[in-house]
Amino acid sequence: MKHILFLVIGLIFSNVFMTFAWYAHLKNLNDKPWLIAAMVSWGIAFFEYLIQVPANRIGHTVLSLGQLKIIQEVITLSVFLPFSLFYMKEKISINYLWAGFCLLGAVYFIFKK
Structure with missing residues (x-):
């Protein structure tokens, strides 16, 4: 159980870094050349990998x-x-709910004995 807890906590933290690396430049660096955005994103993603790789190794x-992979996708969403609601100020739609239900189904089937 300790391994699962480390995995989940690690993936939550790594996903925060990953989400900012992949999407925050759309808000913060939109007026900069894409190469600048890519370099900043890679710098952020470095810290994501420092957390994600050991978390997955322990989880495995x-x-x-x-x-x-299914746990990763649930945590990602x-x-x-x-992030999209509060940081990017995006509107939520019912499709997020349906996607969540699909992920719950994926969790059920991947963990079903």
């Missing part, structure tokens, strides 16, 4: 690769939704 000691 108790979970299959498919289970790791869980981090992305508040």
Whole structure:
């Protein structure tokens, strides 16, 4: 159970970095050349990898690769939704709810014995 907890906490933190690396430049560096945005994003993503790689290595000691990927996707959407709402000021639609239900189905099936 300790491995799963480390995995989930690690993936939450790494996804915060990843989400900012992938999307924050659309708001903060929109007036800069794409190369500047890419360099800043790579700099942020470096810290994402420092957290994500050990989290996945530890998680893989108790979970299959498919289970790791589904957990990653659930955490990604869980981090992305508040980011898009509060940081990027995007409007939420019902499609986010349907996507969440699909991910719950994926969790069910990947962990089903």
